[in-house]
Amino acid sequence: MAKITHAEGNLRIDDKERVTELMARIVDGDEAAFFMLVGEFDSRVAYNVRQIVTDMGRRDILADEDEMSGLVTEAWLVIRERAGGWSPDGAMPWRWAHLAIRHRVSEAIGHRTTPLMEDDGVEEAAWSPTGDDEEALILTRLRCGDPRLALMLTTLKANLSERDYLIVVEYLQQQSFGDPSPSHTVGRLYGVKPDNVRQIYHRARKRMRKLVADDPELESLRGFWWLAA
Amino acid sequence: MRAVGSVEVDQTESDVDLTFLCLRMAEGFRHRGAAHPVAAAVALAARGTTGLDRAAFAERFGRKEDGVEAVEAGAVAFEELPGEVGDLLEASGRFDLLQLADLDRAFRRTPVDAVVDLHVEGIWIQGRLAGMAACVGVPARL
Structure with a gap:
């Protein structure tokens, strides 16, 4: 049922x-x-x-x-x-x-990257996972069919410390798993208090919003779901 | 991600190979020095099919709890396992007892050092990311 x-x-x-x-x-x-x-x-x-x-x-x-x-x-x-x-x-x-x-x-x-599933009518996004396997898997899992997510994550990575970037991505991933308390889960993983996890996460969103507003090259991220208030 | 309120079945029919799980468990017991590793794994699998803890299982089958514990620790040879173990596994229809018996014979014939399978035994701790764990154990000897 x-x-x-x-x-x-x-x-x-x-x-x-x-x-x-x-x-x-x-x-x-x-x-x-x-x-x-x-x-x-x-x-x-x-x-x-x-x-x-x-x-x-x-x-x-x-x-x-x-x-x-x-x-x-x-x-x-x-x-x-x-x-x-x-x-x-x-x-x-x-x-x-x-x-x-x-x-x-x-x-x-022996997973291979398939540009299209033959008859499902869904177009694969232009981006496909490359580079570090762990990160590629996270990005694939979070992708949700939206290629702007890759741009968002790339921009985040360039503008956050390594630790903060990992915390933000992990938070997103735990949310996508339906974790009722992602800040606690992420906090445990990284030895950070849940309040600090939330602060890092929201600071990252705030920073991204400013970057997107100021940089014409990030115009495609305006209105992106993660940056919505 | 699935939308909130989407209607779908989040389960599918069981696919797991319980015999293989038993074999892998037996390998681990073997590397830890159990005298009868396959028997131990089989006994645990049998109790697993009942859902009972050790005390309740012992009571159900008229055994002493420490006797059940000894069987599950690998102290009893495969061919001397209590009858209920075989009965339970057969009744489940999900274990290949012949394959398990074959493994038991193979283990008895082959010293641990000669086993050419690499099975890392150790303690897994949470790694950097969810789902990524780091093993701080020692690789089994080849």
Whole structure:
């Protein structure tokens, strides 16, 4: 049955409680809890992996049940490996480990960049990921089909300290995962207080608005969703 | 990103290969020195299918809790596993017991040093970005 969902927003409270309980037991050494977690939530991880493979344009893999089974299994291994770093305050484990899962999937299938999916009628943006793999993955995940986002992030990177840039991008990413408290998640990752995370994030937006207003070369960013008041 | 209020199914049918998960778990136990790593992984998988913690599982099957713990720690050989372990895994229909038995035999025949698989065991800590973790463990010996 279809559900109304916003990222993980449709998860029941008891789902989160159950995941929290099982993750704690896994970290505590009860490996049987890992099989319980898999048994109860595998459909969600499978969905996420299918989304990743779809984003990569690999319909050949999507159609191969054995391949998909292997990728979903790898995703679970990623979650198990990182269980000790997960916090119940953030996104669900399969969302929290999204980048790592995506990286494992791309390694497994030899991800290629496909300019167009053949018959979906969606034109690929002019920009495609290059350079540092980690950042490329973040940019791909946040892209939302809008090429202006790449320009925005490039401009941010040129105008912020490295730490502030990473904090802003991470904040955006956690928001996109439906994290109810991205400032806390990001704060934990970077050893920064949540208030400071919010300050860095809003200062970056303010700075971008000024840059966009003053620089004709950034005209295409005027009205961009991230800069709207 | 999906719009707020969009209607879609955020789940799909289960795809995971539970036998492979069991095998990988057994590899880890083997590198940590468990006497019967495959048996340990299989026992944990079996209890996992029930959703029960160790105490409740022991009570359900008329065992002592420390006996269940010993089995899950790899103290009991594969062929001597309690009957309920095999029954539970068979009933789930998602584990290939023959493949697991084969692995157990292979592990018994091959010393740990000779295993040519690189499996990094260690402690994963949160890395620089969400989903990026750094392993501070020690690579398994080849």
